[in-house]
Amino acid sequence: MNIFIQWVNEEGELELVTPPLSGVILPGVTRSSLLEIAKSWKEFKVSERNVTMADVTKALQEGRLKEFFGAGTACVVSPVNQILYKGERIHIPTMEQEKPLFNRLMIALTDIQYGKVKNHSWQWPIIESQLQARASV
Secondary structure: OEEEEEEEOOOOOEEEEEOOOOOOOOOOHHHHHHHHHHHHHOOOEEEEOOOOHHHHHHHHHOOOEEEEEEEEOOOEEEEOOEEEEOOEEEEOHHHHOOOOHHHHHHHHHHHHHOOOOOOOOOOOOOOHHHHHHHHOO
């Protein structure tokens, strides 16, 4: 699962941030799809960079952290409202947002996956004759 954080960064910009790909952070279709969708909206900065728990706790203390969510093939997009860190339960205001980003991203992605968005560049038509030919093999 990959993590995503929406916050107002230290420069005052609304930003969606996720850790960059590395030996620990693995590439995935869901991760890359969410990044592409978020970038296409052009509503906020989208970044791939390292984020520490010190960054998270500081943003929370300063009231800048808006949402925290996980994403992956099995969970698609899953909101996080609490983190256990150093024995302390830290509340995340993900579920308190008026129009949560995690939900908008999940709807946008699943609408593409289920064909509610027509002629999206990620979709490939399946021709009935191709299905029948494969079924007979």
